[in-house]
Amino acid sequence: MSTHDAAELERIASDIAARLGDQLPGAILQLLKSGVDLAGEPLQLDCSVRRIDHASPGVADQAYPLASVGLGETVSRISSPAGTPGILYGVASPVKSPNSALINRRSSNRVEEVSSGLATPTTSPRSQDLRSSKVRKANNSLRISTPNRADGRLAQRDVSLPRKKRMPDNPALQPSTLDKYIGGVWDSIFSGIKLDPTEVIAQWQAIESSGQPRLLADTEKELLVHHGSVTQGVFGRMSILARKVSQASRTCRSLEVIVQAHWVQCFDDRVAELVATLPRDQAKKQTIAEACLDFGWSEKELRNKMAIWKGYYDIKKSGGWAALVFAGAGLYRFCKYRVSFTEDTFATLQMLRHRFEVAADTLHPSKQIDGLCLQIMTKTPADPCSNQLIGWRQLLGIIGGPTERTYNDHPHDFVVCGSSGEAIPLPITYHQWDKEFSYVHLEESVIDREVWGDYDPRLVTVDPPSDTHKCQQCQELQSDDPRDNRCVCYPTLYGSVRPGSTPVQIFRTPNGKNNGLLACCSFAAGTAIAEFVGLITANLANMDVMVGQTDKAVYQIWQGRRGNFTRFVNHSCQPNSQYERFVWMGIQRIVLVSMGVEAGEEITVDYSESYWKVSLPYPEQCNEMLLILAQNLDKVCLCGHEKCRYRDRNRSILPAATAS
Ligand SMILES: C[S@@+](CC[C@H](N)C(=O)[O-])C[C@H]1O[C@@H](n2cnc3c(N)ncnc32)[C@H](O)[C@@H]1O
Structure with a gap:
């Protein structure tokens, strides 16, 4: 059996403390529900991890204190209105983390922050035990308590010392849960952000050659000329500058986490190399010393950073690069608190790996650039004459990683399958019925000219005739120009700039319905998911069609060979969405509207009795x-x-x- 060194024991202790902090409110709540009176008793829960020394039975065991929690205080915290929702529903309360109730505030001595993960304390466990004036903080969930002292002085202080005033928790520093983390990745992939290293490189080059960022120099001149009165053109350029800087900054953040995760791999490799000639402990120490020199950091600083970077590395290992590159703002917190760092989490990320990659590769397609920029990102010299493709994967060039896209084509040309989340090409899923199956993805419906000629049967008569269009629902003016449009009935579909792509994927249903539509993010009730888009035709028999009707015509929308992703919506007798009619700019549309769809759910509608009977x-x-x-x-x-x-x-x- 391996012998744990001091660092490992401390990490185990802090991990258990974090998990305890997570579970304890729920456990106490269960006890309260079953009628156990905890509030009245001044009960104290003390936990520690103890190393059993089988070799020297007479020697006292070494104990690593985990937590010292006043149950009465915790009960009153749980029972308070602010604490209840977070605990009952298993989500972090927006006001205070339930775990914060568990922090034993008696430990008011100086707090030294120690991160978990790779951290290896320099002091021996025994010297830590003796260092009673310092309290080590595992994370914000639970603090490792001061070890009990054998003399009576501490016990007396317990009673007589005034309690330290409790500081309000900073909501920005709440631990991030797995669900929130995954939601952040999806949001970011579908948001329309552009991770483009060329802009960052151009700025670096400009700063190097002229000492000034290129974009700022151009726009500044404009703004100076027009000082005070900002014309639309100048404002537009300023907006574009702000957009480009935000984009560049987001790209830099992704580059940063790629490099930091890769650094952890290099650290481990360096230790492995030294292990050939040195004992493991010394090999690790020497590698840390080398790194401290290069970073110019103290060992403590380095260890704190390493713990977070190890989190990035673990995420990349299970969820792939896309899970890291597109992580939302919660990534740092997710890795700092490690509340969700469990086997289940990594299994979930592994299952999502291909799904993240399908979306990232297809929604962040490469664009063509000349060879020069690639040369900077990758070590391999690029051929300046060749047309180089550059996209999010090119960011991996900075560490010599794979820059080829795995999934080309349209996002809905792939079907994600089974528990491994592997993606297969859409046509394959229809081969058992039709070897020639193909599907053309449309943004807008097309009219079957053979049936309707130049006439659009979806046209709705307006009485009296008018050049402008009023919404039949809200009576506001409709316009395709967002500056003039006043109708906000379905803002994600009509009348405004479309915010990225719809967060859905086609998936292989496990129960024989062939394909279905999966929601990657939640859709609040009333949100328009998409328009039902296909071929506007008529007179088709024995086919799945949507029938539309205006005051003038009855038409069919057929999605057999072309249309959008609404084609893959299955029927459920308890659906979470429905189709609604809506008139936009005088044309009738059929819109898929959420009745409350949770992230990870299949999107379904009720096909109605006429379909089944x-x-x-x-x-x-x-x-x-x-x-x-x-x-x-x-x-x-x-x-x-x-x-x-x-x-x-x-x-x-x-x-x-x-x-x-
Ligand atoms: C609009 S398509 C939906 C996508 C389809 N599952 C696919 O793989 O192409 C409608 C077809 O899906 C199947 N389907 C949808 N909902 C179903 C359900 N609840 N039970 C059985 N089959 C269903 C039926 O074959 C139906 O004709």
Whole structure:
């Protein structure tokens, strides 16, 4: 069995403390619910990790104190209105972390911050035990308490010393949960941010050659000329400057975490190299000393940074580079507090790895640049004549990582499958029915000219005729120009600049429905997810079509070979979305609207009775017909809901008189 060194023991102690801090409010709540009276008793929970020294049975064990928690104080914290939601619903309360209630404020002596992860304390465990005036902080969830002293003085101080005033927790420093972290990655991938190293490189070059960033120099001149009165043109240029600087800064942040995660790998490799000639402890110490020299940091500073960077490295190892490069603002907190650093978390990230990559590769496509910039990002000289493609993966060039995209084409050309989250090309998922299957992704519906000529059957008559369009719902003016538009009924679809791509993926359903649509982020009830887009046609029989109707025409929207991702929305007898009619700029649209979709859920609608039930032309022959149709029907609902209305074939048949 391996012998833990002091650093490992301390890390184990601080990890257990963090987890304890996470679980304890729930455990106490359970006890309270089952009627145990904890508030009345001055109870104290003390925990420690003890090393059992089998070799010297007479020698006292070494104890690593984890937590010392006043239960009465915790109970009153849990029972207070501010603390309850976070604990009951398992989400961090926006006001205070539930864990903060567990911090034993008796330990008011100087607090020395020690990060978890790679940190290796320089002092021996025994010397730590003796150092009673210092309290080590594992993280903000739980502090490792001052070790109990055998003499009576500390106990007396416990009673007589005034309590240190409790500082309000800084909401910006709350631990980040796995769900929040994953949500941040999806938000960032779908947000439309551009991680473009060329702009960063151009700025570096400009600063090196002229001492001034290029963009700032150009725009500053403009703003000086127009001082006071800012014309639309100047304002526009200033907005573009601000956008480019934000983009460059976001790109730098990604470059930073790539390099830091890779540094951890190099650190481990360097230790491994030294281990050939030195004992492991010394090899590690020497590597740290080398790094301190290069960074110009103290060992403590380095260890604190290393602990966070190790978190980046772990995330990259399980979730891939996209999970790190597109991480939201919560990445630092996620790695600092390590509340969610469990096996389950890494298994989840592993499962999401391909899904992140499909979205990142397809939504952040490469653009062409000349060879010069690539030469700076990668060590390999690029051919200046060749057309180089540059995208988010080019950021990995900085550490010599793979810069080739794995997933080309449209985001919905891939179907994510099973527990490994692997992605397969869309056509393959239809080969068992149609070897030639293909799907063209459309932004807007197209009119079947053979059926409708130049006429758009979705046109809605306005009385009296008008050149402008008023929304039938809110009565406000509609315009494709966001500056003139006043209708905000479906702002993510119409009348404004579209905010990135819709956070959905096509996935292979596990229960025989073939493909379905998965929500990567949540959609609040009432949010428009997408317009139902396809071929506007008519007279199709025995096909899945959406039927639209205006005062002048009845038309069909067919998505068999072209359309958008709404084609993959399955039926559920308990759906989380529905289709709604909406008129935009005088044209009728069918919009998929959320009724409350959670991140990670399948998006479903109710296809309605007419889809599932077959009408019988001769009700009087019903029994005979029933038998034949029941054998031939292939429509059985597989939604799996306990209140499923169409899982039984025989019930799917209606006499003509009642069929819709
Ligand atoms: C608009 S498509 C939905 C996407 C489809 N699952 C696919 O892979 O292309 C409609 C078809 O999906 C299948 N489907 C949708 N919901 C279903 C359900 N609840 N039970 C069984 N099949 C379903 C039916 O074959 C139906 O004709």
